[in-house]
Amino acid sequence: MMSDNWSTKRLVTVFGGTGFLGRRIVCRLVEKGFNVRAVSRHPERVSGLFPADARTLEAVRADILDPASVALAVAGSQTVVNAVSLYVERGNRTFERVHVKAAADLAAASRNSSVEQFIQISGIGSDAKSESRYIRARGQGEHVVASTMPSIIIRPSVMIGPDDSFLTVLIRLIRLLPVYPLFGNGETRLQPVYVGDVAQAISVLIDRNEPIGSSIFEFGGPQVYTYEELVREIAGQLGVQIRPISIPFEIWSVLATIAEFLPAAPLTRIQIELMRHDNVTARDLPGMKELDIEPHGIREVIRAIEQADRQARHG
Numbered sequence: 001m002m003s004d005n006w007s008t009k010r011l012v013t014v015f016g017g018t019g020f021l022g023r024r025i026v027c028r029l030v031e032k033g034f035n036v037r038a039v040s041r042h043p044e045r046v047s048g049l050f051p052a053d054a055r056t057l058e059a060v061r062a063d064i065l066d067p068a069s070v071a072l073a074v075a076g077s078q079t080v081v082n083a084v085s086l087y088v089e090r091g092n093r094t095f096e097r098v099h100v101k102a103a104a105d106l107a108a109a110s111r112n113s114s115v116e117q118f119i120q121i122s123g124i125g126s127d128a129k130s131e132s133r134y135i136r137a138r139g140q141g142e143h144v145v146a147s148t149m150p151s152i153i154i155r156p157s158v159m160i161g162p163d164d165s166f167l168t169v170l171i172r173l174i175r176l177l178p179v180y181p182l183f184g185n186g187e188t189r190l191q192p193v194y195v196g197d198v199a200q201a202i203s204v205l206i207d208r209n210e211p212i213g214s215s216i217f218e219f220g221g222p223q224v225y226t227y228e229e230l231v232r233e234i235a236g237q238l239g240v241q242i243r244p245i246s247i248p249f250e251i252w253s254v255l256a257t258i259a260e261f262l263p264a265a266p267l268t269r270i271q272i273e274l275m276r277h278d279n280v281t282a283r284d285l286p287g288m289k290e291l292d293i294e295p296h297g298i299r300e301v302i303r304a305i306e307q308a309d310r311q312a313r314h315g
């Protein structure tokens, strides 16, 4: 177990430290007194994301595809977290390259640098044998990392919170549209989890630093919803009437293919693929409960998103 002395000495390097999940992990760790290195290709963004008095925080530039910059970034760390994402393939940035090869390279660099703890962020449903190139790459990424060094694999369900790309979009569309388009018939089961709870759980795992070898944690929120139930729950919370209609997945795939040509793709083929499968935690894997975390419900997260939206509009 951690002591104050322990955490102030320890250096945790978070790849993807400016991302939706990564920056919350960085925040929790700084609050707990760890030395933290937030790694990304745009370290200049770090100053706008974290309190200016976070003196134990260092922003470092590295590209996970560039082994030399990766080796420099992990040097001296006791823990390394890989929270790098890729949702749309562009040029040499393929799912295989980022989620398998680069994840393996990062784990190897960590092992060579005597890192003690490696945490790989993956996702529920990752499957090395899947027909989906994305889901397969996530599954293979888990295997290569765990076979390179003892690792903790984190599989969150869809993460929600201010500036997410899921619940925030749903809220805006539900307010806007009289008829709400469902993915397929809206029966896919989801367990949305507050991103802050996932970051908290990861910080607890780092704090405990127990020698657990390779293990997998799945993190979900307190309730499972079908997609249609989720849409109705949000509409009820917003006090809005909606009429859901089913849209076949094939049509969504065509729309996503077109949307991916836009610079910040508002819809991706990965989202559509993931929506075809239930995304709920497995009963036989550890999760929030084992870390003594009571996850926030969707209503609290909706309130937080609405509040963040109001603040953004009124400055």
Ligand SMILES: NC(=O)c1ccc[n+]([C@@H]2O[C@H](COP(=O)([O-])OP(=O)(O)OC[C@H]3O[C@@H](n4cnc5c(N)ncnc54)[C@H](OP(=O)(O)O)[C@@H]3O)[C@@H](O)[C@H]2O)c1
Pocket (backbone or CB within 6 Å): 015, 016, 017, 018, 019, 020, 021, 022, 039, 040, 041, 042, 043, 062, 063, 064, 065, 082, 083, 084, 085, 086, 121, 122, 123, 124, 155, 156, 157, 158, 159, 160
């Ligand atoms: N969001 C969800 O609902 C969800 C659900 C389940 C699992 N996950 C997984 O959780 C992890 C984090 O997802 P997220 O949504 O937080 O991602 P995100 O917001 O897109 O952030 C990704 C981070 O990775 C960095 N990055 C991207 N390419 C990089 C590269 N080549 N080298 C170094 N850094 C790079 C980005 O910074 P720069 O662009 O500045 O480099 C950014 O800090 C991913 O593995 C994702 O698949 C997410």
